Amino acid sequence: MVFERVGSPLVERAVEKPTAGEGQLLLEVLACGVCRTDLHIVDGELDRPKQALIPGHQIVGRTDDGRLFGVPWLGWTCGTCGFCRSGRENLCDNARFTGYDIDGGFAEWTVADARYCFPLHPDWHPLEAAPLLCAGLIGYRALRLVGDAERLGLYGFGAAAHIVTQVARSQGRRVFAITRQGDDASQSFALELGAEWAGSTEPPEELDAAIIFAPAGELVPRALSAVTKGGVVVCAGIHMSEIPAFSYDLLWGERTLRSVANLTRRDGDEFLELAPRVPVKTHTTAYPLAQASSALADLRAGAVQGALVLVP
Ligand SMILES: [Zn+2]
Ligand SMILES: [Zn+2]
Numbered sequence: 001m002v003f004e005r006v007g008s009p010l011v012e013r014a015v016e017k018p019t020a021g022e023g024q025l026l027l028e029v030l031a032c033g034v035c036r037t038d039l040h041i042v043d044g045e046l047d048r049p050k051q052a053l054i055p056g057h058q059i060v061g062r063t064d065d066g067r068l069f070g071v072p073w074l075g076w077t078c079g080t081c082g083f084c085r086s087g088r089e090n091l092c093d094n095a096r097f098t099g100y101d102i103d104g105g106f107a108e109w110t111v112a113d114a115r116y117c118f119p120l121h122p123d124w125h126p127l128e129a130a131p132l133l134c135a136g137l138i139g140y141r142a143l144r145l146v147g148d149a150e151r152l153g154l155y156g157f158g159a160a161a162h163i164v165t166q167v168a169r170s171q172g173r174r175v176f177a178i179t180r181q182g183d184d185a186s187q188s189f190a191l192e193l194g195a196e197w198a199g200s201t202e203p204p205e206e207l208d209a210a211i212i213f214a215p216a217g218e219l220v221p222r223a224l225s226a227v228t229k230g231g232v233v234v235c236a237g238i239h240m241s242e243i244p245a246f247s248y249d250l251l252w253g254e255r256t257l258r259s260v261a262n263l264t265r266r267d268g269d270e271f272l273e274l275a276p277r278v279p280v281k282t283h284t285t286a287y288p289l290a291q292a293s294s295a296l297a298d299l300r301a302g303a304v305q306g307a308l309v310l311v312p
Pocket of ligand 1: 057135
């Protein structure tokens, strides 16, 4: 499924089967998660994708000798810039991303640099493992950045929040889910997964931290006003609408506002080791590969709970 231009649906195309170069794996795609970042690409909010791009960066694929691998967003880093050399390859100046700079997993076959693929346990179901590779990884990195916060607010309850809730609960944190007004389905879903409160207004008590998954800048002052002194607000999306001006009072009291960008391979190793121990149980809705555009439309509409996954 090929992204050709902003504003038009992905196009089903017969393309040549890729061949693995030096250090690459040729993978038969078994499942590929759909992420909000894919929407930002097709909507033109991330505006430098490769030409005739095959999107998709939560790939579970199989080599011809039967080994299972996960391919995440981080597809390549230079290893020599200051960020790479200081353990921050997620910020690499020259990074290349799967399903953006490099063709991704909305396809039957893909190739990926073996050094950035994660070996997956053969028992893992591809459909259930796919959302761990971005929703899970980015959620985990965002959760790490809130430190030991006990009362955690999650703004936007999609694929990432449904995984973070499970991890946070297993760590003894209390979870408060803030959704769009009238989104009763997401609110019940959050409660089922262990959130102690779900609603569209401010939570009933102060938060120690908040993670904003929804790409809505107006949530930033709202989240800052909900966290207590010394609290942190993490913006976990790659794109957000403009943040409205807000009073310094909201930041005063040593509150921290920060973003989380991409992932390091270390995040992946840690999270994929942790997930089965929680255990994280992903809720997925499968779509045939050819219906990638419907999956994107459903994601945009918030019509599906949990994670959306394409299956070739
Ligand atoms: Zn993603
Ligand atoms: Zn670098």
